[in-house]
Amino acid sequence: MEYETPLFFHVMEYADRAETDVIDMVSGNPDWEPPEALRTGLHEFADADPGRFQYPPSDGLVELRAEIADRRGVDIDQVVITNGAGEANYLAMARAMERNRGSEILLTEPVYPYYPGKTTMLGGTQRFVPTDETGQLDPADVRAAASDETAAIVVNSPNNPTGAVYPEETVRELVAIADAYDAILISDEVYDHFDLSGQFSSALGVDSDHRIVTNSFSKSLAITGFRVGYAIFPPELVANARSRHMLVNVAGSRPAQYAVLHALRETDPDYYRRNRELLRERVETFTDALDAAGAAYTTPQGAFYVMARFEGYPGTLANIEQLIDEIGVAGMPGDAFGDSRSDWLRFALVTPRVEEAAERLAQYFD
Template identity: 80%
Template sequence: MEYETPLFFRVMQYADRADRDVIDMVSGNPDWEPPEALREGLGDYADFEPDRFQYPPSEGLVELREEIAARRNVDVEQVVVTNGAGEANYLAMARALERDRGDEVVLTDPVYPYYPGKTTMLGGRQRFVAADAEGQLDPAAVREVVGEETAAIVVNSPNNPTGAVYPEETIRELVAIAEEYDAVLVSDEVYDHFDLSGRFASALGVDSDHRIVTNAFSKSMAITGFRVGYAIFPPHLVENAKSRHMLVNVAGSRPAQYAVLRGLRETEPDYYERNRELLAERVETFTDALEDAGADYTTPQGSFYVMARFEDYPGTLENVERLIDEAGVAGMPGEAFGDSRADWLRFALVTPRVSAAAERLAAYFDR
């Protein structure tokens, strides 16, 4: 079995080697401050007794799992703290596939590239269903591709790369399809705090044994390097997930989990609201510049990505490298996200230099 290095890393490496100033709009690393309470919790940890520097419970600190369970209105035993949303999705997809209910994983097109990569790694087969021009997913289109071999349906809302936010009726229908075919809906909700539409609906709002919800604090608390995420499993799927987690990771970082717990308990809602407002301002600045440049573009309902299409400039890796060399802006090739957006480029708005990037792109394509 062969694996390819994700294009994210190839683009970032190319940008790092450039002999000019390059604005990074590739990675999803928030550039704003983490919560102050989280910083304080991490600082306090240095003075704890030696026993607090040893292994935590494999499935996560009890207090953190209890806090997550209370906020998500689930039983604490359903919660597994993971090494970011990446491991949470891995565990969820693994549990879906190892039930011997088929080996197909239904994914969207466009798709976050790590989902098909995990499917291959876990021995599954990929099936794709196209989202519409705005990134919305039609449950009727999903129903056309699922069948007896469908183990999982993997969705992401708010969505990377399209910025779509699925309404409650879509989520409910996707859970119903999973129930009908004895599949598992894996709902990745890592951008839930960046809903700009007011329409976000968690799959936890649907009572079902056929859905697993994954999330992380990486984006919402601007701590992608802490690697603290979680998955919420139905009771009959959780024990094997805990065993797999223990075999792969043993446990997660104890001080990182403690700091996140402090952040959850002591951070007021206005922290998240300020960051949403900042993101909304950047979306307006960036899309206004794309409008001036004559580009087609998406206006995200959530997450922090904008896709753009420039005339006669398809979203290939070669063109991304040209943009780095000649415009000093690094984005992601649309072809990385599937066939349907191969003519597009994706830009992450998590840089204070959004205005400068917009000006560079407008000037470059206005030549």
């Protein structure tokens, strides 16, 4: 069996090998500082008793799970700490498949490419539901695509790559569709702190035994390398998720979880607000330059990605490599996210050099 391999690391490695100065706009690695409390937590842990350096509970530090449960309004037993949102989504999709209610997973188009890869790895089949030009998902299209073979519906809001934020009525209807077909709605909410629209609605706001919510602290605390995420399961699905997590990972990182817990308890909400404001400024700077270049583009409602389309320059890997070689700007090919965006390029605005990258693109395509 061959799995779909996302292109992110290929593009990053190509950019690293370039002989010229390259501005990295490939992956969602925040360039800003993590909260001060996170560093404090790491320092505290470094001075802890050696016994604290051993295995944590497999499903995560009790204190961290309790903190998440309290913040999300769920029972602590529903929370499993994972190796980032990547593992959280894997566990959620696995539990959906293991229910033997079908083998098909509904995905949006365009799609974050790790979802199709996980579907194949778990022995499922993919079915794509198109979104509109802004990335919004019409629940009627999801309902039309759903069937008795639907094991799961996977959605991501705020969305990567489109930046769409699904309103409450969409989220409620998606849960209702999962209920109607005895499927599982998997709501990946990793960008929830980067809602620029004020419309974000968590699937946790809808009472149902047919939804799993996944998240992580990689983006919100600017710590993609710490790999601390979580999944919130319905009570009847959590036991096997814990077992799979234990068999694959044994446990997660105790120091990383300790530092995250300290950061959650001690970080003022203003930290998140400042980062959202920084992104608003970068979106405006970048899209102004795209206007100057005569490009079409998406204006994100959330997350930190902009998709752009330049006339006669499709979103292929070869064209991305050409931009790296000729102007030193590294983005992602639109066709990595599905056929519907094959004419587009995707740029991550998590670099202090957004303005410089925008100027290079504007000059190149002028």
